[in-house]
Amino acid sequence: VRASTVLFEDAATMRGRKSVPYTYGLNNTPTIEALNDCITELEEAEGTVLVPSGLAACTLPLIAFLKPGDQVLIPDNVYWPTRRFANHTLKRLGIEITYYDPLIGEQIEDHFMDTGKVVFLEAPGSNTFEMPDLPALIKAAQKHDAITMIDNTWATPLIYKPIPNGIDISIQAGTKYYAGHSDVVLGAISANEKHWQHLKNTHQNFGLQAGTEEIYLTLRGIRTMGVRLERHEQSALKIAQWLQSRPEVSPRSAPCLAE
Numbered sequence: 001v002r003a004s005t006v007l008f009e010d011a012a013t014m015r016g017r018k019s020v021p022y023t024y025g026l027n028n029t030p031t032i033e034a035l036n037d038c039i040t041e042l043e044e045a046e047g048t049v050l051v052p053s054g055l056a057a058c059t060l061p062l063i064a065f066l067k068p069g070d071q072v073l074i075p076d077n078v079y080w081p082t083r084r085f086a087n088h089t090l091k092r093l094g095i096e097i098t099y100y101d102p103l104i105g106e107q108i109e110d111h112f113m114d115t116g117k118v119v120f121l122e123a124p125g126s127n128t129f130e131m132p133d134l135p136a137l138i139k140a141a142q143k144h145d146a147i148t149m150i151d152n153t154w155a156t157p158l159i160y161k162p163i164p165n166g167i168d169i170s171i172q173a174g175t176k177y178y179a180g181h182s183d184v185v186l187g188a189i190s191a192n193e194k195h196w197q198h199l200k201n202t203h204q205n206f207g208l209q210a211g212t213e214e215i216y217l218t219l220r221g222i223r224t225m226g227v228r229l230e231r232h233e234q235s236a237l238k239i240a241q242w243l244q245s246r247p248e249v250s251p252r253s254a255p256c257l258a259e
């Protein structure tokens with residue numbers, strides 16, 4: 001469904017909009033709702049918002065939950081445009097950025113300042129594919145009352161469900177496995193009950209939404225995600241076995257880890 005303005009019979013019908021879920025195309029249409037509901041169910045989340053790219057799905061929750069003076073802890077192997085956003089935009093807003101070794105586990109505690117507000121996670125991390133000890137990182141974040149958010153693009157909620165595992169915000173570059181056909185750019189952010197309303201309000205305040213065509217194509221792609229991921233898993237296992245037999249090939253030699 002494509003829409004901006006939605007027509008009503010009269011003002012009284014529109015004022016009773018609690019029973020009319022669609023009042024303006026930026027906020028909701030049956031197409032937006034279909035993908036939001038699908039992802040919310042997969043994520044076991046309270047709600048989901050859509051944005052025009054996976055990168056926007058990483059940046060929106062950071063900007064929504066951080067304020068000047070706060071500290072954010074980010075893994076050293078984070079998807080590099082997320083790092084660029086932190087170094088350029090978050091730093092300019094007076095947010096303290098601490099990069100941590102993704103394999104640090106519970107020792108992340110040593111990096112917390114009194115102002116520690118958000119722990120960003122990515123599992124596995126981009127490019128090096130190092131697997132963080134998520135339960136240890138989540139536990140440490142909870143101890144410091146910090147909000148946890150994960151870029152879960154590589155796993156998808158089929159393989160790892162962040163929210164039932166105690167993470168507050170789950171991020172997907174829908175561009176990848178959700179869409180699945182390399183013809184869509186789209187992002188999705190899901191939140192638990194505690195953080196849903198603030199995420200939803202911030203999304204609305206920024207005037208963000210994914211395009212109708214992209215949402216429709218993602219609805220098409222997501223139906224086959226299960227079978228595609230099974231095949232990906234088989235291929236990945238073969239590559240992992242090959243890498244195990246070649247210890248001289250180190251993921252840390254990836255040039256993209258540079259600033």
Ligand SMILES: Cc1ncc(COP(=O)(O)O)c(C=O)c1O
Nearest residue numbers: 053054055079153173175185186
């Ligand atoms: C792990 C991860 N997060 C986020 C993104 C950003 O997605 P998009 O290209 O839709 O902005 C990507 C894209 O490569 C990615 O690999």
